[in-house]
Amino acid sequence: MSVLVTGGAGYIGSHVVHRLAALGRAPVVIDSLVTGHRDAVPEGVPFLEADVADRARVAGFIGRHGVRAVLHFAALSQVGESVAAPRAYFQGNLVASLALLETVLDAGVPSFVLSSTAAVYGTPDCTPIPESHPTRPINPYGVTKLAIEHALGAYHAAYGLRYAALRYFNAAGAEPSAGLGERHEPESHLIPLVLRVALGLRPHVTVYGSDYDTPDGTCVRDYIHVADLAEAHVMALDYLEAGGDSGAFNLGTGRGYSVQEVVDAARRVTGRELPVVYGERRAGDPAALVASPRLAEARLGFQARRSGLDEIVRDAWDFHRGFSPP
Ligand SMILES: NC(=O)c1ccc[n+]([C@@H]2O[C@H](COP(=O)([O-])OP(=O)(O)OC[C@H]3O[C@@H](n4cnc5c(N)ncnc54)[C@H](O)[C@@H]3O)[C@@H](O)[C@H]2O)c1
Numbered sequence: 125m126s127v128l129v130t131g132g133a134g135y136i137g138s139h140v141v142h143r144l145a146a147l148g149r150a151p152v153v154i155d156s157l158v159t160g161h162r163d164a165v166p167e168g169v170p171f172l173e174a175d176v177a178d179r180a181r182v183a184g185f186i187g188r189h190g191v192r193a194v195l196h197f198a199a200l201s202q203v204g205e206s207v208a209a210p211r212a213y214f215q216g217n218l219v220a221s222l223a224l225l226e227t228v229l230d231a232g233v234p235s236f237v238l239s240s241t242a243a244v245y246g247t248p249d250c251t252p253i254p255e256s257h258p259t260r261p262i263n264p265y266g267v268t269k270l271a272i273e274h275a276l277g278a279y280h281a282a283y284g285l286r287y288a289a290l291r292y293f294n295a296a297g298a299e300p301s302a303g304l305g306e307r308h309e310p311e312s313h314l315i316p317l318v319l320r321v322a323l324g325l326r327p328h329v330t331v332y333g334s335d336y337d338t339p340d341g342t343c344v345r346d347y348i349h350v351a352d353l354a355e356a357h358v359m360a361l362d363y364l365e366a367g368g369d370s371g372a373f374n375l376g377t378g379r380g381y382s383v384q385e386v387v388d389a390a391r392r393v394t395g396r397e398l399p400v401v402y403g404e405r406r407a408g409d410p411a412a413l414v415a416s417p418r419l420a421e422a423r424l425g426f427q428a429r430r431s432g433l434d435e436i437v438r439d440a441w442d443f444h445r446g447f448s449p450p
Contacts, residue, residue, distance in 0.1 A: 126170075126190060126191055126192070127150060127152070127193050128154065128185075128191040129141050129195045130154050130155070131198030131239070132151065132153030132155055132171075133155035133162055133164050133171075134155065134160040135306045136197055136239065136295050137195070138165060139299055139350045140195060140358075141153060141169060142299060142304060142354070143354035143358060145166055145168075151169055152169065152172075152189045152191065153170070153171045154176060155172075156173065156174060156175045156198070159200070164304060164307075176196070176220050176221070176223065176224040177220040177223040177224070179223055182224065183230065186231045187231065192233065192235070193236070193361055194224070194233055195239075195361070196224065196236065196238050196239060197239045199221075200265075206263050206265035207263050214264065217265070218268040221268075221275075222275060225279060225285075228285070234284075234285070235365060236287045236288075237289075238289045239292065240290055240292070240372065241266060241269050241292055242292065242293045242346075243261055243263065245257055245261075245266075245413075246261050247408075247410045248413065251414045252378050253413070253414065254418070254419070255372050255419050272289075276289060276370075285370075286364045287364070288363065288364060290356065290357070291372055291373065291374050292353060293345065293348055293374070294346060295353055296347045296348065296349065296436045297347075297437075297439045298350065298442065298443035298444075299350070299351055299439070300442035300443040303446075304443070305439075305443030306350075314345075314383060315347070315386060315390070315437060315440050317329065318387060319394070319440055321398050328399040329387055329398060330403050331383050331384070332406045332409060333404065333405030333409065336411040338382055339382065340385070343382065343383050343410075343412070344380035344413070344414065345412075346378070346414045347436055348431050352428040352430050353375060356375050356420065359424040359425055359426050360424055363425075368423060368424075373419055374419065376415025377415070377417060377431045378414065378418075380414040386437070387400060389433045392434065
């Protein structure tokens with residue numbers, strides 16, 4: 125029996141595949157390589173290059189490998205791009221995920237874990253944000269993820285599909301010993317962008333807004349180490365397989381760091397200057413996005429262990445020093 129990881133050649137998915145393989149949990153991967161990297165999937169892990177919407181090929185792969193659970197990472201995930209090109213997001217995220225769910229239900233796979241996102245909350249009324257907070261996404265990316273969550277809720281009620289929608293806050297860090305880390309192109313995440321400045325690949329860090337209602341005026345986010353995310357997925361699988369209640373779970377630490385604190389950490393870790401340019405606020409950026417991690421703690425038994433800011437930045441730096449993007 126194996127675990128299907130869609131998007132397993134991407135940033136977070138590849139770390140989860142690595143963890144599952146290390147635990148002998150037989151991961152198998154489907155990835156279209158639209159943004160992923162074939163070399164991020166370890167040798168020996170069965171791999172199908174396909175779109176998750178390709179029902180015939182996905183069904184064949186699920187049948188051949190006796191898949192008993194699906195971890196669904198495959199998605200487009202750039203907020204700005206989703207505003208400019210929403211068709212790609214509704215098709216690539218929502219329509220493709222519904223097609224995958226058709227295949228999963230037809231094959232009788234009992235458990236499904238969705239990579240969801242803090243973007244389902246939109247601009248929060250309070251922070252830390254509990255799962256019971258209203259979901260009011262403010263961009264097509266968040267809308268598509270929330271729609272998939274709704275489909276999962278209905279399919280659970282009607283067909284008994286067990287699911288966990290894991291709402292990640294800011295995934296960060298790397299597993300440099302496994303040669304794994306963040307390789308988005310273009311990159312939009314703060315920590316790899318800051319480290320590209322440290323490597324001399326970009327001239328400066330742009331900080332968007334320094335007049336927010338936060339202690340130092342820059343935006344505050346909840347960073348979670350990708351190795352902690354990997355552990356949380358294993359726990360979510362165990363939880364569902366043990367008959368745990370389906371639903372949505374935040375994955376974060378409950379502790380936010382400001383953009384300025386991230387830049388300062390990168391200066392400490394890299395020992396480099398890191399010039400900063402302070403720019404205007406970006407539309408749709410809330411001042412602070414911090415998870416309440418209590419539900420995942422209580423139900424899944426999950427606690428972030430590697431998500432201190434310096435550890436995250438150090439692991440990402442070790443990875444980036446060994447790998448320079450084109
Ligand atoms: N990175 C973050 O901070 C973050 C935060 C919240 C949620 N997420 C979610 O986590 C998941 C993984 O994010 P990531 O940062 O690893 O992104 P990524 O782009 O590195 O990985 C996505 C992978 O999915 C593949 N893929 C995309 N569409 C596909 C399709 N239709 N069929 C088959 N393969 C397809 C890509 O080739 C890639 O390998 C996404 O669902 C994303 O929305 C990420």
